[in-house]
Structure formats: C-alpha cells, structure tokens
Amino acid sequence: MTSRRHLPLFAAIACLVGMVVIAVVALAVPAGHVRDAAMLHGFVALDRPSLNFETKVVAHLADPLPYAVAGLLCVGVALARRRGWRAVAVTALLLITGASCQALKHLLAQPRIEAWLSVQDQISKASWPSGHSTAAMTLALCAVLVAPPALRAVTALLGGIFAVGVGYAVLVLAWHFPSDVLGGFLLAGFWTSLALAALQRVEAPEPAQRQAWEPLVVAGGTAALVAAVVIGQRSDTAALYALERPTLVVGALAIPALALALVTTVSAASTRGALRQSR
Numbered sequence: 001m002t003s004r005r006h007l008p009l010f011a012a013i014a015c016l017v018g019m020v021v022i023a024v025v026a027l028a029v030p031a032g033h034v035r036d037a038a039m040l041h042g043f044v045a046l047d048r049p050s051l052n053f054e055t056k057v058v059a060h061l062a063d064p065l066p067y068a069v070a071g072l073l074c075v076g077v078a079l080a081r082r083r084g085w086r087a088v089a090v091t092a093l094l095l096i097t098g099a100s101c102q103a104l105k106h107l108l109a110q111p112r113i114e115a116w117l118s119v120q121d122q123i124s125k126a127s128w129p130s131g132h133s134t135a136a137m138t139l140a141l142c143a144v145l146v147a148p149p150a151l152r153a154v155t156a157l158l159g160g161i162f163a164v165g166v167g168y169a170v171l172v173l174a175w176h177f178p179s180d181v182l183g184g185f186l187l188a189g190f191w192t193s194l195a196l197a198a199l200q201r202v203e204a205p206e207p208a209q210r211q212a213w214e215p216l217v218v219a220g221g222t223a224a225l226v227a228a229v230v231i232g233q234r235s236d237t238a239a240l241y242a243l244e245r246p247t248l249v250v251g252a253l254a255i256p257a258l259a260l261a262l263v264t265t266v267s268a269a270s271t272r273g274a275l276r277q278s279r
Contacts, residue, residue: 007268012194026177027110027128032041036177038248041116041179043171044172047174048173057168057169058165059132061162062131067094067098078146081146085199089195093192097187101129106144111176117174123148123177127180128177129180129187133181134185136167136189137185137188140156140160145266149270153267155267156264163259182255182258185256189262194237195274
C-alpha cells in the first residue's frame with residue numbers, strides 16, 4: 001500500500017524530470033530542435049482548407065473563456081458532491097498551472113526560426129510550454145479529480161481525448177512545436193499530482209466503488225494511437241512527408257501516449273486513495 005500512497009509524488013517527480021529533459025533537448029540541443037521542427041512540419045502538412053475551421057474550433061476550446069467556464073463547472077461538481085477540498089484543489093490548479101505556464105514561457109523564451117514558415121507564421125519566442133495544451137490537460141485532470149469514483153475512468157477517457165485533440169490542433173495550425181505540447185501536458189500533470197498528494201492527507205474518505213468503465217481508458221488510448229497512425233498513412237501527398245514520416249509518427253504517438261499515462265495515473269491515484277482510506 002505504500003507505493004500506492006506515494007503514487008502522486010512519484011508521478012510529480014516523473015513529470016518534473018520529463019519537463020526538464022524535453023526543455024533541454026528542444027531548446028538547448030540543436031539536433032533536438034531539428035527533430036522538433038521536423039515533427040511540426042509533418043503536422044502542418046496535414047492542414048486542409050476543408051478542415052481548417054474545425055481545427056481552429058478545437059484549438060480555441062482551451063481559450064481563457066471556455067477554460068474558465070469548464071473550470072467553474074468542475075468546481076461546481078466537487079461542491080455538489082460535498083468534496084470541498086477537491087473544489088479548493090481545482091481552483092488552485094486552474095490558477096497555478098496558467099501562471100506557471102506563462103512564467104516558464106517568458107523565462108525560456110528564445111527564437112526558434114524555421115525557414116519553411118513564412119515571416120508572419122513564425123512561432124512566438126515565448127512558446128514553451130504550450131498554454132493551450134496546459135489548459136486542456138489541466139481541465140482533463142481536474143474533471144477526473146471531481147468525477148464520482150464510478151465515472152472516473154470514463155471521465156479520464158473523454159478528458160484525454162479532449163487534451164489530445166487540442167494538442168493536435170495547435171500543431172496542425174503551427175501555433176506550437178510538439179515539444180511545447182508535451183511540456184504543457186507534463187506541467188499540468190506535475191501540479192495535479194502534487195494536488196493529489198495533498199488531498200490524500202486532508203480530505204475525508206470517499207466511499208469505495210468499483211469502476212466499471214476502466215477498460216475504456218485503455219481502449220480509448222489504443223484507438224488514439226491507431227488514429228494517429230492512420231492520419232500519418234493518409235498524408236503521403238504532403239510535401240516531403242515521405243522523408244519525415246518516422247519523425248511525425250513518433251510525435252503523433254507520443255502525445256496521446258503521454259495523455260493516456262497522465263489521465264490514467266490521476267484516475268488510479270484518486271481511486272486507490274479512496275479505496276485505501278475506506279478500509
């Protein structure tokens with residue numbers, strides 16, 4: 001039971017290490033930036049005029065207004081379930097993930113000019129980590145935190161799909177590099193894991209319930225990975241795609257894999273904590 005009790009702390013450490021590694025490789029290692037840019041090139045090649053509007057709609061789902069509305073909804077669910085500490089945790093997460101994301105953006109800001117992007121389409125110097133990806137994953141993990149135990153796994157599945165959709169959208173639109181998306185996911189996972197560790201110490205026990213939908217999390221993650229491969233295979237006509245396919249596939253698989261790991265970990269830590277305390 002000790003390992004289960006410390007799962008949130010282990011997850012927080014893993015997220016922190018992951019952020020440092022990705023930041024160093026993407027921002028300080030020239031070869032890392034080259035691969036990052038190659039992944040982005042592959043994603044941008046997937047943009048189609050017929051789907052541009054829909055892609056922008058998905059990306060804007062993590063804008064400040066929908067972010068605030070969805071966050072308040074999570075707080076409302078926690079209060080309705082009489083989980084006051086979780087409402088406090090969600091409120092804190094909504095604020096601290098956004099604030100820390102902006103702080104890191106400005107602290108690590110540096111030009112990452114790409115010749116194949118037009119002058120007006122160059123990605124901002126302050127782009128790591130992605131604010132939209134941080135917001136999307138924060139909402140997904142907050143939804144998992146406040147969901148009833150019996151619905152926690154299916155909530156994790158839907159939240160993971162939402163976060164991956166936003167992450168893919170900002171790449172197709174060339175708003176961010178893939179490393180920015182991964183960094184945003186890990187930043188949200190880091191703070192949520194710390195919040196979970198605190199919740200295990202202060203909140204009242206939750207009634208133990210069996211999660212009937214847990215297999216859907218694995219099924220959803222598998223479907224996301226298969227979809228990423230299919231998208232890649234359908235992009236043979238994109239410029240230079242044949243040369244970039246291995247790199248694009250790595251990026252396309254890494255994003256849903258990380259999202260699946262985060263939502264599953266938070267779901268498992270929340271549920272195991274409840275089961276442990278209720279015995």
